[in-house]
Amino acid sequence: MASLKDLRNRINSVKATRKITKAMQMVAAAKLRRAQEAAIAARPYAERMDAVLGNLARGVASPEGASKLLVGTGSEDTHLLVMMTAERGLCGGFNSNIAKLVRLDAKRLIKAGKSVKILAVGRKGADNLKRDLGKFITDRVSLAGLKSVGFEQANQVADKVMTGFSDGEFDVCTIYFSKFESVISQKPTALQLIPASLPEVKGAEAEAESIVYDYEPEENEILDYLLRRNISTQIFRGLLENAASEQGARMSAMDSATRNASDMIDNLTLIYNRQRQAQITKELIEIISGAEAL
Amino acid sequence: MAGTFKFELVSPERILMSVDAQQVIVPGAEGQFTVLQGHAPVISTLLPGVIHVTTEEFKKTIFVRSGFAEVTADQLTILAERAFIVDEVDPRHLDDELEAAQQALDSADTDDARLHVTRAIEQLKALIGEAA
Numbered sequence: 001m002a003s004l005k006d007l008r009n010r011i012n013s014v015k016a017t018r019k020i021t022k023a024m025q026m027v028a029a030a031k032l033r034r035a036q037e038a039a040i041a042a043r044p045y046a047e048r049m050d051a052v053l054g055n056l057a058r059g060v061a062s063p064e065g066a067s068k069l070l071v072g073t074g075s076e077d078t079h080l081l082v083m084m085t086a087e088r089g090l091c092g093g094f095n096s097n098i099a100k101l102v103r104l105d106a107k108r109l110i111k112a113g114k115s116v117k118i119l120a121v122g123r124k125g126a127d128n129l130k131r132d133l134g135k136f137i138t139d140r141v142s143l144a145g146l147k148s149v150g151f152e153q154a155n156q157v158a159d160k161v162m163t164g165f166s167d168g169e170f171d172v173c174t175i176y177f178s179k180f181e182s183v184i185s186q187k188p189t190a191l192q193l194i195p196a197s198l199p200e201v202k203g204a205e206a207e208a209e210s211i212v213y214d215y216e217p218e219e220n221e222i223l224d225y226l227l228r229r230n231i232s233t234q235i236f237r238g239l240l241e242n243a244a245s246e247q248g249a250r251m252s253a254m255d256s257a258t259r260n261a262s263d264m265i266d267n268l269t270l271i272y273n274r275q276r277q278a279q280i281t282k283e284l285i286e287i288i289s290g291a292e293a294l
Numbered sequence: 295m296a297g298t299f300k301f302e303l304v305s306p307e308r309i310l311m312s313v314d315a316q317q318v319i320v321p322g323a324e325g326q327f328t329v330l331q332g333h334a335p336v337i338s339t340l341l342p343g344v345i346h347v348t349t350e351e352f353k354k355t356i357f358v359r360s361g362f363a364e365v366t367a368d369q370l371t372i373l374a375e376r377a378f379i380v381d382e383v384d385p386r387h388l389d390d391e392l393e394a395a396q397q398a399l400d401s402a403d404t405d406d407a408r409l410h411v412t413r414a415i416e417q418l419k420a421l422i423g424e425a426a
Binding site for chain 2 (some may be wrong): 016026038041042044048049052056150154195211212214215216217221222225226232233236
């Protein structure tokens with residue numbers, strides 16, 4: 001049985017923990033708002049890009065002359081998995097959920113006889129996969145010390161992907177990130193980057209957009225330019241979604257941690273009071289029975 | 295004066311400008327062109343350079359590093375990877391941008407890229423000269 005002093009110490013330490021988790025929750029909430037705004041502000045660019053790209057790609061009649069980024073290299077033996085995770089933990093299942101999805105896909109591809117390369121963006125995911133898939137991690141990008149993700153970081157990742165692709169290091173590239181659905185729900189998502197997966201255009205929209213454009217320079221050149229830009233855009237979008245998801249996950253994780261700490265303090269306080277009461281009673285009985293004996 | 299059309303300048307981070315413009319001059323890949331209302335639909339990539347926007351209220355100069363423009367009869371959308379409105383930034387920002395461009399020139403490895411960055415540097419120097 002723990003002594004009163006032990007109990008008191010425990011209550012104090014849990015209280016200190018609760019203060020920390022509470023503070024982290026509030027920091028995450030503030031950061032979440034900013035991350036969410038950034039993700040929303042970045043949407044128009046990606047949407048326009050998608051629309052123009054969709055228009056152009058449909059206009060490309062012959063797949064032979066088209067860019068490899070659009071139609072692929074013709075084989076799919078080597079896969080590059082770009083895993084985007086956070087630099088920090090303490091955010092619930094955020095990092096491990098993404099890593100789990102990557103692990104699942106990587107194992108499936110390996111089983112099917114393909115070779116797999118993993119580009120790890122952010123430290124946590126790489127740590128998670130180190131034990132069983134560590135030898136497949138070919139490259140890392142660190143996001144440490146950044147206040148917010150900018151397009152520069154996306155470009156940095158995109159450059160690695162593009163160089164790798166033009167050097168023929170892989171045939172298919174997929175990015176993994178966590179899609180921000182709401183504060184309590186983040187969905188790990190895989191998105192194929194190369195060959196490009198184009199958005200489905202709905203019937204009415206397609207008709208409305210069937211304006212015949214003039215192209216400067218040639219159509220194919222523009223398409224090629226856009227496909228390259230599209231890679232950084234998609235990566236940027238993934239990074240932003242990830243940033244919002246991370247803060248959301250951390251906020252709810254810290255919220256439940258704070259609640260758990262409060263419950264624990266209540267329990268401990270109850271035990272402490274009972275024990276204190278028992279001790280007082282015991283002392284009284286000792287005094288009374290001592291007096292009676294005289 | 296001719297009617298207006300919607301002009302939007304979008305960077306990856308956010309929408310930089312969304313106005314009803316009367317006239318916009320765009321540095322297209324195959325030569326500068328002016329967009330007025332009712333322009334034929336064009337999609338063009340951009341060279342580094344300046345965009346001149348004229349609306350009923352103001353005239354503004356925007357610097358872009360690269361991007362592309364989509365023109366329809368009543369709208370002009372410019373997706374720029376790196377852009378800023380010259381009249382609204384600190385003059386020092388121009389120097390920073392010039393420095394970044396010069397660094398990019400050192401690391402440029404294809405003729406195309408070098409040409410691109412050299413143009414950006416020329417344009418920036420001209421802008422700095424104007425501001426001084």
